[in-house]
Amino acid sequence: MSLKLDTNGSAIDNADSSLLVRRETTTLRHQATDILRKAIIDQRFPPGKHLVERELCELLGVSRTSVREALRHLESEHLIRMVPHKGPVVATLSATEARNIYEVRAALEGLAGELFATHATDEQIRELVRISKDLTNKVRSGEFDSVLEIKSQFYDVVFAGAQNDMLARMIHSLNTRVWLLRRMSLMSPDRSKKMIMEVKDIIKAARARDPQSMKDACIRHVKSASEVVLPKIDELEQDSA
Amino acid sequence: MSLKLDTNGSAIDNADSSLLVRRETTTLRHQATDILRKAIIDQRFPPGKHLVERELCELLGVSRTSVREALRHLESEHLIRMVPHKGPVVATLSATEARNIYEVRAALEGLAGELFATHATDEQIRELVRISKDLTNKVRSGEFDSVLEIKSQFYDVVFAGAQNDMLARMIHSLNTRVWLLRRMSLMSPDRSKKMIMEVKDIIKAARARDPQSMKDACIRHVKSASEVVLPKIDELEQDSA
DNA sequence: GATTATAATATTGTAATACAATCTTGCAAA
DNA sequence: TTTGCAAGATTGTATTACAATATTATAATC
Structure with missing residues (x-):
């Protein structure tokens, strides 16, 4: 195992327009x-x-x-x-904890969706549409590895449009803990198809700028994912017991 | 300023029925x-x-x-x-951050209420009723100092009944950051009266075990608090600018 | 006098070492 | 087999040290 990190924090890339000193923050x-x-x-x-x-x-x-x-x-x-x-x-993730996390995620991502539909710019909505198409293509071509990454981009746009950093951070920290569950869930092809449908619902609500439908669509999306994942982790827990 | 802490972690209180060793966790x-x-x-x-x-x-x-x-x-x-x-x-708390936190709190406490109405035991509901009466008394007698503490007890019971530790922890961490805003808000007597009414709504929904009304009542409660507090912090920010 | 260059100082970031408290394990004794 | 104890491992904490960086004071230059 080599996890070595470079002691001299390198990276003096200052190619962007800002004249601010690229402060070396990486301790x-x-x-x-x-x-x-x-x-x-x-x-x-x-x-x-x-x-x-x-x-x-x-x-x-x-x-x-x-x-x-x-x-x-x-x-x-x-x-x-x-x-x-x-x-x-x-840390281990018990079935109960996983269930709890998905409950909270549903509430938070529902809020994120609601806020996006309320505050997002037209450009952000277009960006969301673009990413969702990208997502569909990747699923169709079976590139499941990149699906999770694009899904992250999708949510990043949602959070940006929702204009609530606190919310973004909280959801992100939850996702970190259930990362492997998410990977597990997105890997199964039939789940992917359903996922695409749900994302389409979200997009539709976003374009209509309908906070309530967007919220509902986001909540349904999380619930649907949890319905796939939670039984699996239940099994795992049973096996180990 | 004396903030000294005791180096020898003391406390071998083992008076309860459990025979488990009281592990000294205080580092x-x-x-x-x-x-x-x-x-x-x-x-x-x-x-x-x-x-x-x-x-x-x-x-x-x-x-x-x-x-x-x-x-x-x-x-x-x-x-x-x-x-x-x-x-x-x-850390400082900008008006935007405060607004964001109250948005998230509303969603999370709404979920907590919903879950409480779904999962709480009868005993927990009775406990909630008891605390809310206590709260009313303290407000009536003008003991505003202890109101915030009792309010914490109130929420502790809600979280216990909701059976979602993750949720409890997240709300708690949010509350830590807006602690002084909450104190600010509860200090004003007219806010207190409105607060009592809102708590009554919550209690009513809890007794009826109606998740949807409980959720709504909890959300209204947070929104109502934020409507008192956010203008104040807006003022503060204007002043300093 | 105002501005710039330089030095002195303070503080953090990191490392290395040390030792007590505690946990774990293995072995010996009953 | 069980009990008791010693040995080893690991964390919790303290101390010291020094490089990197930020701040402030001072001197030098215009």
């Missing part, structure tokens, strides 16, 4: 946080795995100070759990 | 986090104040290690903002 602990987060999301550290600080130090090539502060951050994202005097454990 | 950094959080919420560190790590060390009587890890935690709660190479700054 080591920040890089460490990102790398560890990615490792957890990609399941290189499987749920339940007991992490050892010293091993992480070697793995990342940074000191314990930085590792510990990174762990503190991941703890607040609920990606790891700190057991006193035992150390960090990669 | 120094945890205590430090709590104390700093409280100091910020109580405005002993006013918004925008530049905190200096070494001063915090002396203030709390712990090492920089612990202080920094505590800061990492508060950063993720958005109570402080880390400026690279300048250090932690107590």
Whole structure:
């Protein structure tokens, strides 16, 4: 496993028009946080795995100070759990938690949709349409790997149009925790087809600028995804018991 | 200012029936986090104040290690903002952010209400009724200081009945950030009266176990609070500009 | 005097080391 | 087999150190 990060934060790309100094914000602990987060999301550290600080130090090539502060951050994202005097454990996701998260996501994404239909610019609506077409193509051609990424773009536009950063951050943090469930759900081809239909409903409501329908469509979309995913995680939990 | 914390974590209260070992979970950094959080919420560190790590060390009587890890935690709660190479700054709350938070709160507390009406036990409903009466009394007798505390109890019961920890945690973290706005809002006597009415609506819906009305009542309650508070923070922002 | 260059200072970011508290494990004794 | 204890591992915390960066004060130049 090589998770090493570059100690000299490079990247002095100042090609854009702004004359602002490209302030080097990437601290080591920040890089460490990102790398560890990615490792957890990609399941290189499987749920339940007991992490050892010293091993992480070697793995990342940074000191314990930085590792510990990174762990503190991941703890607040609920990606790891700190057991006193035992150390960090990669968070597991119980069926109950997954259910809870999808309940909250439905409410929040419903709100996001409602706000988008209310505040979005025409350009943002067009952008959403464009992405949804892209999504359809990728599903048709079977490129399921890129579907999740495009889906993220889709939501980024929704959040931008909704004009509520707090909301965007909260949904994002929820999604981080159910990332693998989402991947699981989008991989199944029949789910993909249904997903496309639901996105079409969302687009329709967006073009009509109808907050209520947009909200409903977004909620239906999350609920529909949860109906695919939750039974699966229920099974998994049964198996391990 | 004395914010010192006790280094020897004391507290071996094992009077309850459980035979489980009362595991000593209070690490120094945890205590430090709590104390700093409280100091910020109580405005002993006013918004925008530049905190200096070494001063915090002396203030709390712990090492920089612990202080920094505590800061990492508060950063993720958005109570402080880390400026690279300048250090932690107590977070300020813009009018826009406040508006965003109240939007999200409305959605989340609406969900909490809906879930409570669906899942709560009869005992929990009775408990809610009891607390709301307590609340009415305190408002009548003008004890506004304790109103906010009882209101917290009220919500704790709602969350317990809603059976969604994730939801509870998210609302709680939002409330932390708008704590002073809430205090501001509840202090005004006429707001209190309206608040009592709204709580009565919530109670009514809870007893009827009507998810939809409970949801609506909870949303109305948050919206109503925001209508009192948001103009005030708008003024504040105008003044400082 | 105003502006710029330079130095001094303060603070954060990171590392390395140390040690006590605690947990885990394995082994010996009953 | 169970109990007790020692050894090892790991975290929690403190201390010290130093480089990188930001701020402030001072001197130099126009």
